[in-house]
Amino acid sequence: MEYKIGLIRGDGIGPEIIEEAKKVLDTTADKYGHVFHYSDMLLGGVSIDATGLPLTDETIAEAKTCDAVLMGSIGGDAATSPWYRLEPSKRPEAGLLKIRSALGLFANLRPAYLYNELRKACPLRDEIIGDGFDMVIVRELTGGLYFGKRYTEEVDGKLTAVDTLTYNEDEIRRIARRAFEIAGKRRKKVTSVDKANVLDSSRLWRKITAEVAADYPEIELENMLVDNCAMQLVRDPAQFDVILTENMFGDILSDEASMVTGSIGMLSSASLNETSFGLYEPSHGSAPDIAGQGKANPIATILSAAMMLRYSLDLDQEADAIEGAVQKALTDGYRTPDIYTEGTKLVSTSEMGNCICGNL
Numbered sequence: 001m002e003y004k005i006g007l008i009r010g011d012g013i014g015p016e017i018i019e020e021a022k023k024v025l026d027t028t029a030d031k032y033g034h035v036f037h038y039s040d041m042l043l044g045g046v047s048i049d050a051t052g053l054p055l056t057d058e059t060i061a062e063a064k065t066c067d068a069v070l071m072g073s074i075g076g077d078a079a080t081s082p083w084y085r086l087e088p089s090k091r092p093e094a095g096l097l098k099i100r101s102a103l104g105l106f107a108n109l110r111p112a113y114l115y116n117e118l119r120k121a122c123p124l125r126d127e128i129i130g131d132g133f134d135m136v137i138v139r140e141l142t143g144g145l146y147f148g149k150r151y152t153e154e155v156d157g158k159l160t161a162v163d164t165l166t167y168n169e170d171e172i173r174r175i176a177r178r179a180f181e182i183a184g185k186r187r188k189k190v191t192s193v194d195k196a197n198v199l200d201s202s203r204l205w206r207k208i209t210a211e212v213a214a215d216y217p218e219i220e221l222e223n224m225l226v227d228n229c230a231m232q233l234v235r236d237p238a239q240f241d242v243i244l245t246e247n248m249f250g251d252i253l254s255d256e257a258s259m260v261t262g263s264i265g266m267l268s269s270a271s272l273n274e275t276s277f278g279l280y281e282p283s284h285g286s287a288p289d290i291a292g293q294g295k296a297n298p299i300a301t302i303l304s305a306a307m308m309l310r311y312s313l314d315l316d317q318e319a320d321a322i323e324g325a326v327q328k329a330l331t332d333g334y335r336t337p338d339i340y341t342e343g344t345k346l347v348s349t350s351e352m353g354n355c356i357c358g359n360l
């Protein structure tokens with residue numbers, strides 16, 4: 001099969017990690033008889049330098065012609081980069097928010113998986129880690145508090161700030177369906193996280209999620225309050241398979257879950273719209289402190305490419321092969337500096353990419 005993949009190399013370590021993911025994609029294509037056509041697009045700081053804007057209409061239009069887009073990471077060092085002397089709407093990160101809404105990317109997926117080889121990086125005690133954990137956080141990305149009306153006004157002589165949290169039933173239903181479908185491909189459990197003891201939006205969330213669950217009788221639905229979930233993630237992370245939650249809770253919980261794995265260079269993510277289209281990117285930033293030094297861990301981006309094959313191109317076998325190749329590189333002891341421990345083999349960004357290609 002032939003597919004068109006958009007590549008956003010971005011800033012900092014972005015170009016280096018995308019190069020390795022592209023190598024892995026090409027090796028996979030050769031092995032399984034596919035052709036990937038790539039289209040390079042600008043976003044973030046490089047786009048500001050080239051066009052004056054963090055995201056142009058051309059990039060949005062080109063992204064829409066692709067089956068999926070793979071992105072490195074964008075942004076620079078806020079203290080030193082001239083990009084951060086621009087007004088907020090013209091800075092690199094504004095481009096990211098804009099492309100998510102322009103492409104209707106309402107579902108954010110962030111897996112948190114503990115590789116046995118990296119368990120020393122996990123900040124939890126050994127008896128809590130047990131046999132490890134493997135969860136996906138499915139976060140609603142285009143509604144809720146971050147997109148509601150907000151303003152600051154003077155009330156009775158005091159400055160008063162207001163943010164509003166709104167969800168309608170359609171927004172809840174479509175993200176819930178995504179979570180149940182993903183759980184169907186995994187261990188068949190959805191934990192829906194809300195604050196239904198306080199918030200109306202959470203009570204609606206719970207009602208609609210229960211309705212959706214009725215269409216998926218093979219999948220277990222559990223409801224959990226967000227404060228309890230924050231605690232359970234560090235008390236017993238293995239209990240979770242798919243966590244379904246709204247925008248702000250998901251923002252916080254997905255960072256907590258990734259910290260629990262202990263290695264930011266390993267964590268992939270996907271943002272999907274109503275069709276099979278998605279934008280795939282590592283969970284980490286552009287790491288300007290190590291850019292251009294061959295020290296960046298490309299695995300989060302390579303695993304994001306595997307997610308792209310699974311969720312946008314429906315190539316499950318190929319995605320499994322990439323994940324297996326990453327696992328073998330770790331089992332064989334290869335480590336970039338961020339995950340290096342004594343007794344393992346230190347490799348550069350491109351050596352890690354070559355090693356994963358060799359395992360395919």
Ligand code: NAD
Nearest residue numbers: 073074075076077265284285286287288289290296297338
């Ligand atoms: P960061 O994730 O870039 O870096 C945090 C720390 O982790 C740094 O020490 C970095 O060297 C290390 N690190 C990150 N990724 C790594 C990798 N693949 N391999 C090895 N080490 C890695 O976070 P930050 O420093 O807070 O942000 C830097 C820039 O990235 C900022 O401009 C920020 O706005 C941007 N950012 C972009 C995205 C995105 O593109 N989606 C996400 C988060 C941050």
